[in-house]
Amino acid sequence: MIDVEDLIALVRNYNPRTNADLIRRAYDYGLRMHEGQFRHSGEPYFTHPVAVAAILTEQRLDDATIITALLHDTIEDTRSTYTEVSELFGKEVAELVDGVTKLTNLQLSSAASKQAENFRKLFMAMSKDLRVILVKLADRLHNMRTIRSMRPEKQAQKARETMEIFAPLAGRMGMQWMREELEDLAFKVLNPEARTSIIRRFVNLQKETGDVIPKITADIRSEMDEAGIEADVFGRAKRPYSIWRKMEEKQLSFSRLSDIYGFRVITQTEADCYRVLGAIHHHWRAVPGRFKDYISQPKTNGYRSIHTTVSGRDGKRVEVQIRTRQMHEVNESGVAAHWSYREGVRAQNPFAVDPAKWVATLTERFDEGDHDEFLENVKLEMYSDQVFCFTPKGDVIKLPKGATPIDFAYAIHTRIGNGCVGAKVDGIRVPLWTRLKNGQNIDIITAAGQRPQSTWLDIVQTGRAKASIRKSLREEDRTRFVKLGTELARVAFEHVGRKVTDKALRTAAKTLRLEDETEVLARIGSAELSASEVLEILYPELATQTHEEVTVQRAVVGLAADQNFRRADCCQPLPGERIVGITYRGKGVVIHAIDCPALEELEDEPGRWVDLHWHSGRHAPVYSATLKITIANDAGVLGRICTLIGQQKANISDMQFVDRKPDFYSIIVETELRDTEHLHMLLTALEAESDVAQVARFRDLTRKP
The missing domain is CATH 1.10.3210.10 (Hypothetical protein af1432)
Known part of the structure; x- marks a missing residue:
């Protein structure tokens, strides 16, 4: 100790x-x-x-x-x-x-x-x-x-x-x-076996080629002396994990991995850094795509250095980092350089960053309410390397490696990101999922009325873009849910002879401990709350009527004790619709909706008509109703539609495709519902879905009663 x-x-x-x-x-x-x-x-x-x-x-x-x-x-x-x-x-x-x-x-x-x-x-x-x-x-x-x-x-x-x-x-x-x-x-x-294997291969390489670090260091020093540049040169082999990670990322064997050695040249001035770069590139051939200038474009943590990879002695690739002494001190200490001392006083290093500002940039725009989102975004920021791209005006935008034009748009302004419809990279139109590279000029194309797409979340890399997209999607969903909830509440209230008012909804919000009447409507629209529950809160006397479960056997009122019934296949009447019964020999009573065209053929046989109505209680979701839906022909759309139907507490009992086109499908979906209110809720939810072009109740009048 x-x-x-x-x-x-x-x-x-x-x-x-x-x-x-x-x-x-x-x-x-x-x-x-x-x-x-x-x-x-x-x-x-x-x-x-x-x-x-x-x-x-x-x-x-x-x-x-x-x-x-x-x-x-x-x-x-x-x-x-x-x-x-x-x-x-x-x-x-x-x-x-x-x-x-x-x-x-x-x-x-x-x-x-x-x-x-x-x-x-x-x-x-x-x-x-x-x-x-x-x-x-x-x-x-x-x-x-x-x-x-x-x-x-x-x-x-x-x-x-x-x-x-x-x-x-x-x-x-x-x-x-x-x-x-x-x-x-x-x-x-x-992974001790992998690490041992890397070390063993490295030792074998040194036996075959000798220790090349002193030789390459001497070569670089010789070039510095010849150019009259005062500088210190250090070389080292990269650590086993760094080598292994590069092998994994590039899918290369150890024998094919080239830049396993790293060298640093420490100069006195910034101007000397660029003189060193010129001398090294004059003597050795630079490897294309392996040059980064973090002096003119420093990292957010204060890191400054020039990185270049060259084909050195015997053709071996060598990474060289060039920086001044002050830059090196910050690069070694990072944000800690803010507190470092020299000769008893706080070091005044011009390259040290303000820790408060650094933390602010790391956590910028992270949604305070979502811990998981915060974790995801912080990890993205922590693991990221950087690329530097330019706006049409020449401003530099820093982005993590793998960033896309959408990330670039959000880095400029949230409004630009939300309205992004396309991008040009170096004057050429590219897809929005294109990965940006250092030095590219990016021109974002926007359009009025454009909104972020949920698929963008799988494309973008920056925490700022992800947070902005999620916020926009939440706002868009909320608007859609409020609209849907308003319609569902209207239908439910009218069903019991009541009228939806702001005062009534505010009362319900207070009882449910929700913020306001808009939140009540949003929750109804998102199926977190049912309109029937709101009715029960406001009008307890309707609770029995609203929530009493009605069995299929007593669903219809007006039948004789010895009569049974079934619903007509042609019109598929649902509880809540006006109905009439038609007697058939050996079939009992077949129930039709009052507007069913099949009834026209029976106008001259009034003796067969039976006056019926549905029981007023809550019915079980067992009554089939067929829908015809036209949806976009895109990956995942059908799955989302089926999920949406399930979220509305409706069961799919049958499905068939009736029209297939390159850009859309038409499908017939048979669902099991409670009543007309349930049907209306399902239709409204489907109409609100952006991937649904058309949806309507489908009645096959060719079917026999």
């Missing part, structure tokens, strides 16, 4: 003005609080907080963060309290320790819904003080370095959580070195 004086020496290396006494007191306090506690490895527990503090000194962080690292488990695991920490070390440290404690208690690898909620809490903690996450990342890094002492199932859980959450978070914060180490440590747990 690092002793306190060694830890203070690490801090003094970058901050000679450190409060050594406060660090000593925090060290002694943490040691005392954790006395008698041990890690899974058998070591004293306090070795862990000290190791976390040492990791943070590598980022040259302030005293408050180092002290927080020493105390980060005290409130959770010992008799220490927030009040005591605040009194001894100040409110700033107490708040940070409390924040880390709350993060530790979040089960980020739990069930999806809980994980989404906890992920939001994690980002809320970040927005208050990003140093909480810096301590948590260092905590996770040390735990992963010492993970072998845990149970195998616990190792797997922590490794998955690290790979899914903490590694990409470190990368998104600009701490690429930490991301790579976390990924590789998790890879070692989750």
Whole structure:
């Protein structure tokens, strides 16, 4: 375990003005609080907080963060309290320790819904003080370095959580070195055979070709000397997980993988960066499509560097990153550079980003009410690399890799995204699902009245676009549901001789604890609430009439005790329609709708007519009614129509296609319904569906009664 004086020496290396006494007191306090506690490895527990503090000194962080690292488990695991920490070390440290404690208690690898909620809490903690996450990342890094002492199932859980959450978070914060180490440590747990195989192949490659890193480093230095550029050159082999991921993404074998070496050239000035680029491209051939200029177009976390891949010594592909010293410091520390110290004062690095602004850009436009949507969008943002595209006016738009013209449109303005009907890339019309590339000029084509399509959600990549599309779809659905609910309520109220009024609906809303009468109508339209339930709330005396279940045997009133009935196949009368019975020898009474054309043939036989009416109670959904529906010939439309019918509590008993065209289908669907109100509700819901061109009740008058 690092002793306190060694830890203070690490801090003094970058901050000679450190409060050594406060660090000593925090060290002694943490040691005392954790006395008698041990890690899974058998070591004293306090070795862990000290190791976390040492990791943070590598980022040259302030005293408050180092002290927080020493105390980060005290409130959770010992008799220490927030009040005591605040009194001894100040409110700033107490708040940070409390924040880390709350993060530790979040089960980020739990069930999806809980994980989404906890992920939001994690980002809320970040927005208050990003140093909480810096301590948590260092905590996770040390735990992963010492993970072998845990149970195998616990190792797997922590490794998955690290790979899914903490590694990409470190990368998104600009701490690429930490991301790579976390990924590789998790890879070692989750897929040890693959990692061992990569290492073995790499060792064999070095035996065959020798260690090429010093040779290529010497080549680059020689070019710098020849060009008169003062620069430092460093080379390294990429980590096993980085190599394995590239093999998986590109479906390449190890022998065909080229750029497994990376080199950095650190210069004094920005102008030198471009001189270095010119010298390297003059000496080696650049690989097409492998050039990125993050100096002129920096990442949101402050990352600046020029990336190029060239065919180096012996034709081996080599990735070269070119940056200034100040850029390199930010690239290594990422957002943490905001708190870094040099010579006892806060470093004034012009490339360090404001943490508050960074968190704001990461969580911009995420819907506050939907935890799952928030989780999806944050993960999209965390994993994304970037492409840079241009508007017709020359403005630069930053987008994640794989973004489409729709993402581009929403990045400009929500109104542009909602109205997008097409796009031109470099002057050529392209489909909206086209993946954009660096440097392309994008011209968005809009049209009045255009609305986002639900299929766009499967196309777009950015959280902003997904959130805007979902919001628009919700608003559109709500308008449709309110319209549908208004019509259903009108029919239901008229059925019992009442009239729908705003006052009546407001009364129902108050009873149901809903916002207003519009919300009542929206819920009726979406089938979350039935018009009959609203009637029962407003007029309890109608409850029996409205909800009494009527069996098929007593569905019709007016029959003699020895008479049975059946419905005519030609007109399929439903409860709620005016009906008449016609007696048939050996068939009992056949019920027709009063407007059935078949009755014209029986006008001269009044003796066969029986005056009947339906029972006024609630009927079971067993009465067949046939619909003719014309729908768009697109993938998934028929499934959505069947789902919609089911949502209206109607059963499909038969279906047949009667007309097939390239752009539409006509189908005959036999449904089982309760009554005319149920039929009207189903027809209205189908008419409101955008993929339904026509829908009507279908009566086959060629059928015999």
